[in-house]
Amino acid sequence: MDQVPRRASLAHGALFTNLDEGTAEILLDAATLRQFAAGATLFHQGDAPSQLFQVSSGSVRLTRVNPEGEQTTLRFMGAGDLVGCVAVFRRFPFPATATATEPTAALCWSAVQILDLMRRHPAISANALDTVGDRAREMVDRLAEMTDKGTEARVASVLLRLVGQVGRNGPKGVEIASPATRKDVSEMTGVSYFTVSRILGGWQRQGLVRLGRARIVVLDPGRLAQIAA
Amino acid sequence: MDQVPRRASLAHGALFTNLDEGTAEILLDAATLRQFAAGATLFHQGDAPSQLFQVSSGSVRLTRVNPEGEQTTLRFMGAGDLVGCVAVFRRFPFPATATATEPTAALCWSAVQILDLMRRHPAISANALDTVGDRAREMVDRLAEMTDKGTEARVASVLLRLVGQVGRNGPKGVEIASPATRKDVSEMTGVSYFTVSRILGGWQRQGLVRLGRARIVVLDPGRLAQIAA
DNA sequence: CGACTCGTTGAGACAACTCAATGGGTGTGG
DNA sequence: CCACACCCATTGAGTTGTCTCAACGAGTCG
Numbered sequence: 001m002d003q004v005p006r007r008a009s010l011a012h013g014a015l016f017t018n019l020d021e022g023t024a025e026i027l028l029d030a031a032t033l034r035q036f037a038a039g040a041t042l043f044h045q046g047d048a049p050s051q052l053f054q055v056s057s058g059s060v061r062l063t064r065v066n067p068e069g070e071q072t073t074l075r076f077m078g079a080g081d082l083v084g085c086v087a088v089f090r091r092f093p094f095p096a097t098a099t100a101t102e103p104t105a106a107l108c109w110s111a112v113q114i115l116d117l118m119r120r121h122p123a124i125s126a127n128a129l130d131t132v133g134d135r136a137r138e139m140v141d142r143l144a145e146m147t148d149k150g151t152e153a154r155v156a157s158v159l160l161r162l163v164g165q166v167g168r169n170g171p172k173g174v175e176i177a178s179p180a181t182r183k184d185v186s187e188m189t190g191v192s193y194f195t196v197s198r199i200l201g202g203w204q205r206q207g208l209v210r211l212g213r214a215r216i217v218v219l220d221p222g223r224l225a226q227i228a229a
Numbered sequence: 230m231d232q233v234p235r236r237a238s239l240a241h242g243a244l245f246t247n248l249d250e251g252t253a254e255i256l257l258d259a260a261t262l263r264q265f266a267a268g269a270t271l272f273h274q275g276d277a278p279s280q281l282f283q284v285s286s287g288s289v290r291l292t293r294v295n296p297e298g299e300q301t302t303l304r305f306m307g308a309g310d311l312v313g314c315v316a317v318f319r320r321f322p323f324p325a326t327a328t329a330t331e332p333t334a335a336l337c338w339s340a341v342q343i344l345d346l347m348r349r350h351p352a353i354s355a356n357a358l359d360t361v362g363d364r365a366r367e368m369v370d371r372l373a374e375m376t377d378k379g380t381e382a383r384v385a386s387v388l389l390r391l392v393g394q395v396g397r398n399g400p401k402g403v404e405i406a407s408p409a410t411r412k413d414v415s416e417m418t419g420v421s422y423f424t425v426s427r428i429l430g431g432w433q434r435q436g437l438v439r440l441g442r443a444r445i446v447v448l449d450p451g452r453l454a455q456i457a458a
Numbered sequence: 459c460g461a462c463t464c465g466t467t468g469a470g471a472c473a474a475c476t477c478a479a480t481g482g483g484t485g486t487g488g
Numbered sequence: 489c490c491a492c493a494c495c496c497a498t499t500g501a502g503t504t505g506t507c508t509c510a511a512c513g514a515g516t517c518g
Contacts, residue, residue: 066377067458074369086369090362095369125354132361133319139368140303140315140324146375147419148295151506181464190376192507197466213464213515229296380474410496421475426498442483442496459518466513475505481498488491 010107013054013080014131015124023121030117031107042083042098042106049087049094052114055079058104059166059178064096072187076101076178078166082131088114089128101178146190149228154189155199156228159209163218173210173219181214239336242283242309243360244353252350259346260336265329271312274326278316281343284308287333288395288407293325301416305330305407307395311360317343318357330407375419378457383418384428385457388438392447402439402448410443 010033011024019027033056036042042053045065053060060083062074074096077083087094088111109117118125145157159176168177182200186193200216203209208224210217218224239262240253248256262285265271271282274293282289289312291303303325306312316323317340338346347354374386388405397406411429415422429445432438437453439446447453 064373066373068377070377072373072377074373086362086365089358090366092362092366095366119351122348122351122354125351125358129318129354129358129361132358132365133315133321136315136361136365136368137319137321137324139365139372143368143372143375144293144295144301144303146372147416148297148299148301182466183464187376194466194508195506201466211465411498412496423476423498424474426496430498440497461517463516464514466511468511469509471506471508473504473506476503477501479498479500481496483496484494486491486493488489 010056013056013107014082014085015054015127017127017130019123019127023123026121027117027124028107030113031109034106034108036100036104036106038100038102038104040100040104042100043094045094045097047094049084049091050111052085052088052109052111053083053098053106054108055081055083056105056107058100058102058106060104060106061099061101061178061184062096063099073184075188076162076166076180078177081165082128085128085131086135089118089132151189151191151195152199153228155185155191155196156224158185158188159216159218160221160224160228162216163221167218170217173217174221175215175217179214180216185216239285242285242336243311243314244283244356246356246359248352248356252352255350256346256353257336259342260338263335263337265333265335267329267331267333269329269333271327271329271335272323274323276323278313278320278323279340281314281317281338281340282312282327282335283337284310284312285334285336287329287331287335289333289335290328290330290407290413291325292328302413304417305391305395305409307406310394311357314357314360315364318347318361380418380420380424381428382457384414384420384425385453387414387417388445388447389450389453389457391445392450396447399446402446403450404444404446408443409445414445 011028015027016024036058042060043051055077057079060077062077062083063071064074065071083098083106084094086092091111118128145154149157162176162180163174166177167174182193182196186196189196200209200211204211208218208220210219240257244256245253265287271289272280284306286308289306291306291312292300293303294300312327312335313323315321320340347357374383378386391405391409392403395406396403411425412422415425418425429438429440433440437447437449439448
């Protein structure tokens with residue numbers, strides 16, 4: 001409802017966990033709150049990592065272009081997530097492009113600024129390490145999934161992960177908030193577009209999900225988890 | 230040649246990069262050098278992360294058991310690599326089991342010790358962050374590979390990665406030092422055992438690799454890189 | 459009312475998987 | 489030192505799940 005959110009409501013998310021008030025204050029003062037329209041890009045794959053973002057509201061899609069020029073969706077990020085953290089902390093070019101999928105607000109630090117703050121405040125460093133560690137772990141899990149699960153199980157896993165990352169509770173189930181097309185799911189699972197469509201169609205007939213245009217509502221997470229296993 | 234390597238030769242690898250001498254000294258003093266026989270395990274999947282390892286010599290295989298009980302190889306680690314870093318820094322159970330594939334020596338810190346050192350020495354923290362960041366990045370790359378490359382390309386990529394991680398220069402090519410079986414390659418690529426055997430057989434006929442029992446020598450990395458692309 | 463994007467469905471092809479049988483190394487124990 | 493068991497690898501034949509290609513349907517936007 002507030003167009004300009006109150007300060008206090010911003011001092012949450014990955015970088016702020018377990019900070020004492022003073023440090024949180026300093027961190028927040030250094031940040032700029034930027035607004036992005038749906039479709040606006042936060043940064044491009046290959047860019048030098050000049051800024052770090054933490055999503056306050058809305059959601060962001062991370063995509064990557066392979067050498068053959070095909071685009072693939074890596075993941076979505078929602079409120080509290082750090083976008084571009086690995087690249088900024090490691091001073092590597094961004095390995096992906098970040099795009100807002102809906103009107104999105106993000107706290108924003110310049111790379112030099114955040115690196116400096118980290119040097120001065122070990123607690124911030126610790127949060128950074130935790131976040132990057134989480135990301136590494138998620139990727140290991142996803143990698144393992146790719147090799148030892150079948151297509152249906154992978155689609156189920158991705159749906160559940162999306163629910164966790166950008167899910168929004170609705171009357172009868174959890175809706176995936178970001179406009180997630182079949183193509184996105186296809187790219188995140190390594191399953192072809194058409195097969196995803198068929199699998200989701202089947203699940204809708206069984207009442208596990210409800211489908212719409214660029215819209216997926218998960219009705220029965222339990223059953224999905226079973227399929228994912 | 231030295232059975233007991235000299236101190237100086239140990240103060241290298243992931244955690245020691247860019248440390249001033251004093252800090253390196255402290256870090257090294259806190260470490261224990263442990264020897265592992267081929268087949269010995271450094272830690273088990275699911276264990277509490279009580280120790281951090283940095284490989285000094287030899288090599289280590291990281292494997293993971295999925296819910297169905299099948300074992301899959303995640304990756305190999307060679308000299309200078311930090312084993313178990315994500316788990317230790319994040320205080321998560323180890324997500325994989327680490328086994329020495331040949332006689333291996335590793336520097337070894339207790340979790341509380343290394344976390345304490347990191348708190349006291351930001352430079353060590355920074356190295357930790359860099360290492361975890363690298364790992365995250367590698368995983369993202371591998372994930373992308375899985376979704377947008379075909380089987381041959383994936384096998385080629387994994388071979389090249391193995392060369393980089395545990396390769397050893399020989400007279401006519403680079404040998405993959407760890408006993409890497411077809412099964413290992415199969416699990417790292419998500420390609421069936423038999424298909425891997427056929428692909429490698431084909432490459433041997435073309436002179437790209439030379440094969441032996443649990444042994445792969447890469448003769449023509451350039452051509453492999455081409456196939457991987 | 460087009461033009462566009464997103465989604466569904468069907469039919470056919472083919473690459474990779476499964477299953478089964480065989481062949482060599484390696485190491486161990488009598 | 490031989491014989492046996494075990495592990496790793498190869499190869500063939502048959503099957504199938506997934507991809508490809510093509511056509512159509514439906515919602516959305518200007």
